[in-house]
Amino acid sequence: MSVELTIFAINSLIRLGQTGKNAFEESARSDDVLFPKLKQIQLNIPAQIDNFFNKDINIGYVVGDNAPYSKYWLSTDDGISRPKKDKASLDALMIAATMLEAERGTTFMASTAGPAASLVKTWSNGNEPLSAIAKIAIAGSDIALEYVGNNTGIIGGGNGAKLISAYAKTLSDKLPNDGNLGPKDTIREQLTGVFLRAGFETISKHADWIADEEHIVALIESTIAPLSEAFPMSSDIDVIEFDMLQKVLMEEAASALLNTMAEHQSAFLGKAFATDKALGAVTKALFINAKNIGITQQFTKQGLLSLYKVSLDLVAGQPALFFENDGSAKSQLIEGLFTDMASLLSEAEYPFDQQLGVDLAKMSMSALSKNIAKFADNDSAWEQTAVALMRNMIDSLIPAVGKEGALKSVFAEAQLLAYGEIIFTHIGKSPSMIVRNGERKYSGLIVAISHAMLADKKLLLSADNWLKIAKVAAKEAATNPMRLFDLDPQNPNDVLAGQLITMMIESAADFEASQGFKSVLFGEVLSEAITILISATSGKVTVAKQKLSTIRALMAQLNEFMQNRHNEFGSKEFLTIYRILLMRLMSDIDVPPLTEAFVLELLTGQE
Amino acid sequence: MKHHSKRLLLLIVLISLGGCNALKISEANQALSNHYFAKEQAQQAAGSMASVALLDNINVALKDLANETFARGNEEDNPKNKIAFYRIAATAAWQSGLEMTTDYAKPGQDLCRVPENRVGMEVNCSFLAFIPIFSALDSSSEKVTKLNVEQAALSSSDDAKRQDLLAQAQALFGEFKLAASSALLARKDISSEQLSKGFIAKLDENLVNIVCKQLSEVISTVSTLDGNPSTLRSSEKDLKMQLGEIDGLSCQ
Numbered sequence: 001m002s003v004e005l006t007i008f009a010i011n012s013l014i015r016l017g018q019t020g021k022n023a024f025e026e027s028a029r030s031d032d033v034l035f036p037k038l039k040q041i042q043l044n045i046p047a048q049i050d051n052f053f054n055k056d057i058n059i060g061y062v063v064g065d066n067a068p069y070s071k072y073w074l075s076t077d078d079g080i081s082r083p084k085k086d087k088a089s090l091d092a093l094m095i096a097a098t099m100l101e102a103e104r105g106t107t108f109m110a111s112t113a114g115p116a117a118s119l120v121k122t123w124s125n126g127n128e129p130l131s132a133i134a135k136i137a138i139a140g141s142d143i144a145l146e147y148v149g150n151n152t153g154i155i156g157g158g159n160g161a162k163l164i165s166a167y168a169k170t171l172s173d174k175l176p177n178d179g180n181l182g183p184k185d186t187i188r189e190q191l192t193g194v195f196l197r198a199g200f201e202t203i204s205k206h207a208d209w210i211a212d213e214e215h216i217v218a219l220i221e222s223t224i225a226p227l228s229e230a231f232p233m234s235s236d237i238d239v240i241e242f243d244m245l246q247k248v249l250m251e252e253a254a255s256a257l258l259n260t261m262a263e264h265q266s267a268f269l270g271k272a273f274a275t276d277k278a279l280g281a282v283t284k285a286l287f288i289n290a291k292n293i294g295i296t297q298q299f300t301k302q303g304l305l306s307l308y309k310v311s312l313d314l315v316a317g318q319p320a321l322f323f324e325n326d327g328s329a330k331s332q333l334i335e336g337l338f339t340d341m342a343s344l345l346s347e348a349e350y351p352f353d354q355q356l357g358v359d360l361a362k363m364s365m366s367a368l369s370k371n372i373a374k375f376a377d378n379d380s381a382w383e384q385t386a387v388a389l390m391r392n393m394i395d396s397l398i399p400a401v402g403k404e405g406a407l408k409s410v411f412a413e414a415q416l417l418a419y420g421e422i423i424f425t426h427i428g429k430s431p432s433m434i435v436r437n438g439e440r441k442y443s444g445l446i447v448a449i450s451h452a453m454l455a456d457k458k459l460l461l462s463a464d465n466w467l468k469i470a471k472v473a474a475k476e477a478a479t480n481p482m483r484l485f486d487l488d489p490q491n492p493n494d495v496l497a498g499q500l501i502t503m504m505i506e507s508a509a510d511f512e513a514s515q516g517f518k519s520v521l522f523g524e525v526l527s528e529a530i531t532i533l534i535s536a537t538s539g540k541v542t543v544a545k546q547k548l549s550t551i552r553a554l555m556a557q558l559n560e561f562m563q564n565r566h567n568e569f570g571s572k573e574f575l576t577i578y579r580i581l582l583m584r585l586m587s588d589i590d591v592p593p594l595t596e597a598f599v600l601e602l603l604t605g606q607e
Numbered sequence: 608m609k610h611h612s613k614r615l616l617l618l619i620v621l622i623s624l625g626g627c628n629a630l631k632i633s634e635a636n637q638a639l640s641n642h643y644f645a646k647e648q649a650q651q652a653a654g655s656m657a658s659v660a661l662l663d664n665i666n667v668a669l670k671d672l673a674n675e676t677f678a679r680g681n682e683e684d685n686p687k688n689k690i691a692f693y694r695i696a697a698t699a700a701w702q703s704g705l706e707m708t709t710d711y712a713k714p715g716q717d718l719c720r721v722p723e724n725r726v727g728m729e730v731n732c733s734f735l736a737f738i739p740i741f742s743a744l745d746s747s748s749e750k751v752t753k754l755n756v757e758q759a760a761l762s763s764s765d766d767a768k769r770q771d772l773l774a775q776a777q778a779l780f781g782e783f784k785l786a787a788s789s790a791l792l793a794r795k796d797i798s799s800e801q802l803s804k805g806f807i808a809k810l811d812e813n814l815v816n817i818v819c820k821q822l823s824e825v826i827s828t829v830s831t832l833d834g835n836p837s838t839l840r841s842s843e844k845d846l847k848m849q850l851g852e853i854d855g856l857s858c859q
Contacts, residue, residue, distance in 0.1 A: 026727070028632035029691045033730055034640050035809045036702055037647070038816070039745040041824045042752040044759040044831075051827035079837025082830040085763070114820075115812040117647065119640065121803040122730040243641060 006133055006168035010140040011161075024142040027135055032119035040114040048109055049083045049093045061096065069096050136171050136189070140164060143193055147200035159211040163199040166216035167192055170224075184233055187242065188224055191250060195220050198254035202262050209262035215276060219257060222280030226331075230288055245290055248301065253283055256309045264316035275315070278322045281331035282311045285338035293346045303345055306358040311338050314365055321369055337365070337383040344391055350403050352394045356413050360420040364390045367428030374431035385434065388441035389427060393420065396450035406457045415463035419470055423449075426474035433477065435487040444485030444495050445470075445477050452501035458509050465527035472531040473497060476538045483541045484534065496545060500537060503548060504530050507555040511563075519559045520571040528575055536582050543586055554581055554591060561594045569599075577602050632688060635676045635695045642669050643702055669703035672696075677711050686724045690715050694731040694738075701742040708742035729800050736793045737810070740786050744817060747782045751825055754779070758832060773832040777839075780825045784842050787817050791849045798853070811856055818843075818850045819858035 043051060053062045053073065062073035063081065072089035075081050083093050094108070101108040144164060170192045175185050199216065202209060231242040257279055286308045293300060315322050315334065322330050345357045352360070368375045368386040375382040400407045401416065411419070427434070427443055435442045449470055461469075477485040477497075484497040508521040521529060533551070537544035544551075558581070562574050580602050581591050592598060630638075642665055649661040673696045680692030693715030700711040712735050718724050719732035754776055761769055794814060822843045830836045850856050 025632065025685065025688055028636070029687055029728065029731070031633055031636045033694070033734060033806070034636075034643055034698060035734070035806070036643060036698065036741075038741055038813055039748040041748045041821055041828075042755060043824055043827060044755040046831045047755055047758075047824070047827040050830050051824055054823065054827065054830075079835055079840070080830075081836070082827075114816050115809065117643065118805070118809055120730065120805040120809055122806070123727075123803055244645075 006137055006140075006172045007165055010137045010144065010164050010168060024138045027138045030122050033122055035118050035120050037117040038114060045094065046083060046085070046090055049090060049097060052097045052108065053083070053093065054081055058097075058100065061100070062093070069093060133172070136168070136175070139189070139193055140167050140196060143196045144200065146197070147204065159203045159209060160200070162211045162213040163196055163203070163216065166199075166213050166220065167196045169213075169217050170195075170220045182233075184228055187228070187231075187233070187246070190243075191224055191227070191246065191254075192220055194246070194250045194254045195223075195258070198251065198258050201255055202258040205259065206262035210265065215261065216258075218276040219261065219279060222277045223254075223257070223283045226280050226284035227287055230284055231291075241291070242287075245287060249286065249290055249305065252305050253286060253308060256305070256312055257283065260309075260312040260316045264313075275319050277328075277331070278315045278319065278334055279312060281334040282308060282315060282338060284331075285311070285335040285342075288335070289339055289342040293342060300346055302355070303353070303358055304342055306355060307338065307342055307345065307361060310358060310362040310365065313362075314369060318369055321372060333381070333383060337387070340384070340387040341365070341390065344387060344394070348394050349398050351401065351408075351413065351416065352398070354413070356416055357394070359417055360393065360424075361390055363420050363424040364393070364427075367424040370428055371431055375434070385441055389424075389434065389443055389446070392440070392442050392446050393423065396446050397453075400450060400453035400456075406459065407453055407463075410459060410461075411463045411466075415467065418467055419463075422467065422470045422474050426478060430478050433485060433487075437490065442487055444487040444497070445474055447487060448485055448495040448498035448501065449473060451495065451498035452505065455502040455505040455509075458512060460505060460508050460512075460522040460526055462523060465523060468527050469501065469530050469534075472534055476534050480538050484538055484544075486541075496537075496541060497534060499548065500533055500544065500551075501530050503552050504533060504555065507552050507559070511556065511559045515563065519563050520566075520574050521555075521559060525571040525575060529578055532575070532579050532582065536579075536586055540586050543588070547585055550585060551582070554585065557594055561599070565596070573599075573603060630675055630679050632691045632695075635672065635679070635692065638672055639669075639695050639699055642672060642699070646702065666703050669699045670705060673699035673703055673705065673711055680714065686718050686721070687728050690718050690724060690728050690731050690735070693718075694735050697735060697738040701738055701745070706746075709739040712736075712738050729797075729802050730806050733793075733797045733800065733802060733806070733810075736796070737790065740790045740793065741813075743782065744786045744790075744821075747779050747786065747825075748821065751776070751779050751828055754828055754832075758828070769832055773829065773834045776825065776829045776832055777834060780822075780829060780839050780842075783817075783822055783825050784846065787814075787822060787846050788849070790814055790817060791846065791853065794853055811854070814850060814853070815856055815858065818846050822846065 052058055053069075059081075061067055062069050062083075063075045064070065067073070069092065072084055072092045073082070074084050083090055098108045144160070148160070171189060174188060176182075195216070199211070203211070227242075233242065260279070286304060290301075290304055293304070311334065322334055324330060341361050345353065345361060348357050351357075364386045365383070368382050368389070372382040375385045397416075399405055401411045402408065423443070423446055426445055433444050435444070449466070452469075453466065473485075484500070485495055487495055504521075504526065508519065508526055511519045511521065555578075558574065558578060562569050577599055584591055646662065646665045646669070649665060676692045676699065677696035680689045680696060683689045683692060693712065697708055697712035697715065701708045705711075715732070715735045719728070719735060725732050754772055758769075758772055761772070791814065794810065826836045826839045826843060829839060847858055850858070
């Protein structure tokens with residue numbers, strides 16, 4: 001087909017406005033018509049035998065002097081002609097019918113099908129109302145007219161003209177000249193139409209977008225080709241399935257693709273068509289996952305599309321990650337990353353089965369992609385580590401903030417996101433802290449804090465308190481990575497920092513349980529006490545391990561002391577004394593029993 | 608099997624996503640095909656929970672499509688567009704199991720009587736004439752199948768019940784005969800029109816099936832309920848003769 005002619009036809013139809021619309025309607029009216037299958041009667045066995053032997057071809061076997069099966073048949077002069085009702089006669093006739101049909105190469109009782117349904121042409125041969133080129137032009141102009149309105153200038157040059165040209169090129173080059181479109185041609189036609197519509201939408205959103213016709217063609221091609229490969233269209237159900245998936249996903253996907261192109265224009269400059277291929281691979285991964293995982297839950301559709309947008313941004317924002325040295329796209333990497341993350345999120349429990357899961361996934365991919373060399377090891381690449389750490393994050397948090405978790409009402413989505421940012425920023429800066437156990441990977445920081453969260457059954461700490469603890473812990477972990485947050489791969493829940501924080505929370509909870517009321521040790525004061533403990537023990541891990549029970553006893557003692565004197569001492573005094581005594585313990589200096597005189601000495605700086 | 612169930616579940620969700628603003632002819636046509644073929648697929652997997660749920664869902668979607676496209680037909684100004692919408696509406700109503708398919712087809716049939724409306728819309732118009740007939744035949748076929756099930760479970764001593772079933776079977780033959788006659792007449796009406804070969808072939812294939820196969824199946828149902836089928840067979844013979852008058856169609 002002639003590309004120029006197609007473009008000319010589309011532009012003409014757009015300029016003609018209403019005439020273009022009329023042409024589109026005429027084209028739609030000439031679409032194939034569904035001719036459904038009529039329902040067939042299901043006979044019972046005696047009726048089937050009756051029907052079989054009453055046929056002209058078979059009646060001679062049951063009626064007449066030489067009929068071999070006449071003794072099983074009832075035939076009267078007034079027109080009755082049917083099998084006898086006894087079981088022996090019915091069995092004999094059924095066997096006879098089966099044998100007769102077998103001799104004819106057919107099967108008895110197989111004739112219940114009836115004519116199949118089909119799509120029939122609305123026009124007779126030689127009377128076809130529209131050529132294939134006209135149909136393409138009409139479909140294209142119909143889409144364009146939705147956006148052009150009365151402003152036909154939009155197609156006079158610039159982005160609109162490039163879009164139309166790309167649309168015409170993509171279709172004219174590939175569709176058969178005779179206009180007899182197969183399932184794959186129809187998909188091509190539909191997808192290209194979706195891109196044209198998405199293109200006009202992108203123009204309206206990004207006035208600064210300078211569309212490159214060649215890139216748009218390449219992008220459409222690199223989207224359609226892998227999809228054609230992934231969906232063989234070899235049966236009706238294949239066609240229906242893909243058609244429906246593309247209806248549900250493709251409009252948003254195409255829009256996201258072109259928006260990504262508009263937002264990352266520099267990534268597409270020059271002739272880097274591999275970028276288009278990489279984006280095509282992301283689209284293929286979207287569809288394959290939609291097919292395999294299903295889109296039966298609202299999250300799954302929105303989640304997949306969100307993950308798709310995240311992946312597009314990653315490819316366009318850091319294209320170098322996704323290409324080989326020869327410039328070809330690392331399609332397997334892209335598909336693998338998308339598939340593994342989609343699989344993880346589709347199986348994740350609340351609240352990670354929501355948009356939150358996708359946002360955290362974006363953080364993990366982004367954090368690790370900035371330092372890929374350090375996150376890749378001999379057995380797994382950086383993207384696998386990103387997925388593994390995301391799994392570690394979700395699995396660790398679910399017991400605390402999931403549906404059954406004590407802290408589920410403490411953490412809002414925004415705070416979990418803030419928490420994720422602290423964690424993944426830290427991970428991005430401290431790759432050496434990742435520990436591997438089989439397929440699993442762990443971060444000491446994730447394990448320590450989420451483990452400690454489980455201890456806070458009485459909700460002594462707010463989400464903001466936890467965020468403060470996480471920040472301090474992340475800072476200490478980055479400064480002294482192999483100390484408080486050191487992980488044993490064989491026992492990944494046993495992190496010293498986690499034990500220390502847990503001990504502080506349990507100590508406060510124990511006091512409340514024994515006294516029936518809260519001490520000063522909750523909320524801001526408790527989080528401050530925990531951060532003091534983390535800072536104090538960070539450089540002295542061996543001592544901290546030895547003195548865990550001593551620190552706990554000190555906490556109990558101090559709590560009781562302060563509570564008995566709550567009119568004289570408050571939280572400020574508590575923290576001051578606590579800090580001093582903790583330093584003494586860490587420096588192996590004895591802590592005498594707490595007396596009022598001793599505490600006053602500490603507060604006045606005499607001790 | 609697991610994969611198949613997943614596909615069915617997928618279709619359940621997708622089917623329920625139907626419906627959009629200002630439905631166009633092409634979209635309505637596509638939706639009709641999608642719903643229809645999804646229904647066929649679900650029927651093939653009949654028996655599973657997923658397929659039962661899916662069939663319910665698809666039938667609801669088809670009813671919605673019938674009503675939506677019928678409303679669009681009413682709103683349209685262009686009579687040819689109206690005809691296209693009414694044809695889609697009537698087909699969707701038929702396939703959804705709605706009783707009064709005629710209500711959906713009638714406005715389109717009326718428009719098709721105006722010669723200029725018919726130009727370029729011959730298949731749509733022809734099909735509009737057949738849809739209520741086919742819908743009625745489907746309904747009768749379903750009843751005959753039900754009768755066969757009831758007859759298979761009938762006790763030989765229950766003569767009253769047998770007589771009741773026989774009366775129903777004979778009445779159903781009357782319905783079939785009437786529908787088959789109407790279909791043959793409608794087919795003769797369009798003999799001179801320039802219709803696509805595909806449409807005519809499919810139509811004739813169905814007419815042959817109705818006259819040569821389904822009628823005899825109803826007669827066998829009557830016969831095995833101890834009815835005398837001789838008058839029914841002469842009616843069948845008449846219809847076969849009428850069939851033979853159309854472009855050489857026959858039961859051979």
